[in-house]
Amino acid sequence: MTIPLKQVIQAIEEANEVFTSFWDTKTGKTVYLADPLVTDMTEEDKAFAAAIEDTPERFLRFPTKYEIHQYRIMEDFIDRLSPGKTQEELAYAIRGKGAFRRFKQSVRYHGLEQRWYDYLAEAYRELAIRWCAEEGLEYTE
Template sequence: MGSKVKLSELADEMDMQMDDHFQLVNKETGEIVIIMESLVRIAEDGEPYDHLPDWQQEQMELAIDFVEYDMAKYLPIPSQFDINEYGMMEDFCFSIKDSKAQDKLLHAIRGKGAFRRFKDMIIDLDLEEDWYDYRDKRYKQIAIEFCEDNGLEYVE
């Protein structure tokens, strides 16, 4: 096993999912790697890339490495669908001891627009800091489980 995965970096990356990017852990180095899908397609097609700017040249080398080694070397980090932030919000609501505040939060997360209403309600109820602490702990736990499930060593 290579270097250890930094839990804080993994949790942050899970929180900041980007469309059109592969977000991966290099199993050998523990490094979080982000590669644009368009560059992976260029690497898969074997197209020349010397015309790209320097920063994209470095990304292309990562993309080529990813195409060559794929899952032998890289693991995709848990996606937003794996994480289920709605379930996280619901669990947070049930963790609130004040029954009136809990009811308001549970009502806020029902139906379309749940995320926006939830954010507004945690601000109104002065629970914003509590929510972000709760959420950070859950992301960290998901990161730990991901590492353990995949045999990756990790550090705080």
């Protein structure tokens, strides 16, 4: 089976705490299932959950927010910066509560936004390729 890599990357970018995304191998579409612990399940959600249970081979789960490890991606980005004040300030920014917000503010302050978003896009792309390999899927660019 073949999936557009762009579709996998989009599912990774959209990963959150409320929905789990799946690739429907029959239709080729990305489908979402709400977490019943976070939000009330609609009848459609219940039917979809039953379909996943009845035909699990049809639905391949995309990486969840917790499998993406955005914090680790931030650490890797910081590690790749030249040693110095900027690297130190970004490393300090990701400590404690509010790390993601402070990191984004520091990246903006130091004029590294484009570099960060390019790095993040490449990290997501690599994760998407790895997911395809793990699922035994080929992908198109």
